[in-house]
Amino acid sequence: xxxxxxHMVQYSRRLDDSFGALADPTRRxxxxxxxxxxxxxxxxxxxxxxxxxxxxxxxxxxEAAGLVVTRKIGRVRQCRLGSQRxxxxxxxIAEYRRMLESRLDSLGEFLERTREEQ
Amino acid sequence: xxxxxxHMVQYSRRLDDSFGALADPTRRxxxxxxxxxxxxxxxxxxxxxxxxxxxxxxxxxxEAAGLVVTRKIGRVRQCRLGSQRxxxxxxxIAEYRRMLESRLDSLGEFLERTREEQ
Numbered sequence: 001x002x003x004x005x006x007h008m009v010q011y012s013r014r015l016d017d018s019f020g021a022l023a024d025p026t027r028r029x030x031x032x033x034x035x036x037x038x039x040x041x042x043x044x045x046x047x048x049x050x051x052x053x054x055x056x057x058x059x060x061x062x063e064a065a066g067l068v069v070t071r072k073i074g075r076v077r078q079c080r081l082g083s084q085r086x087x088x089x090x091x092x093i094a095e096y097r098r099m100l101e102s103r104l105d106s107l108g109e110f111l112e113r114t115r116e117e118q
Numbered sequence: 119x120x121x122x123x124x125h126m127v128q129y130s131r132r133l134d135d136s137f138g139a140l141a142d143p144t145r146r147x148x149x150x151x152x153x154x155x156x157x158x159x160x161x162x163x164x165x166x167x168x169x170x171x172x173x174x175x176x177x178x179x180x181e182a183a184g185l186v187v188t189r190k191i192g193r194v195r196q197c198r199l200g201s202q203r204x205x206x207x208x209x210x211i212a213e214y215r216r217m218l219e220s221r222l223d224s225l226g227e228f229l230e231r232t233r234e235e236q
Contacts, residue, residue, distance in 0.1 A: 012143045012146075015140070015141075015143075015146065016141050016142060016143065017141075019137045019138070019140040019141035020137075020138070020141035022133070022137040022210075022211075023133075023134050023135075023137035023138035023141055024134060025130045025133075025134065028130075028133065028210070031214060032214075032217070035214070035217035035218070035220075035221060080221075081217075081218055081221055085215055085218060086211050086214060086215060089211060090208075090211055090212075090215070092140075092146070093140075093204050093207060093208055093211070094208075096149060096150075096153070096204060097203055097204060097208070099150070099153035099199075100153070100199055100203060102153075103153060103198075103199055
């Protein structure tokens with residue numbers, strides 16, 4: 001029981017981290033940029049017209065969510081996409097959409113019945 | 119051109135709002151709860167063992183993202199799921215997964231070539 005609870009808490013924290021990481025246009029931009037190829041922090045700062053400190057903050061959030069991996073090569077910190085495939089996030093949203101659909105269906109049936117009764 | 123930019127900014131703000139709304143366990147819990155049926159703010163406060171003020175804050179974030187709609191009936195504020203189907207969010211994540219896959223593919227090919235060359 002404790003193990004299951006622990007697993008659920010970790011699952012929930014991962015969703016917090018990843019949805020939180022995606023809730024910012026610069027962070028989504030960095031992910032799209034890294035999809036075209038790896039980049040140093042300084043390159044990202046240039047391309048997004050941000051200070052090194054600003055970019056580093058965003059990269060740290062992406063790193064905590066497993067979306068980006070960084071590696072120091074000499075004096076340069078290189079960024080690449082992590083292995084987080086957003087499987088759980090995809091599943092959560094798909095489940096939400098199914099639930100919403102069934103809510104709308106029952107609302108539709110209710111309206112239908114109400115109309116027939118009139 | 120201005121129209122397109124405007125559209126892109128609005129699209130981006132919607133993603134900020136919805137991903138931000140999903141980045142919290144209580145807010146995801148409220149959505150799942152409303153999937154089973156509408157509820158008053160006070161019922162949600164009871165079920166999530168939170169103050170009315172705390173629940174109202176979360177509901178406001180969900181409302182801003184279009185995920186929840188509230189309606190005042192007498193003295194009770196009733197909550198139900200909104201019509202936000204998370205289409206753009208689903209598309210964004212799907213595109214990210216495609217991109218990540220193709221990055222992993224090219225990394226795999228690179229490693230393959232390096233091995234053949236040895």
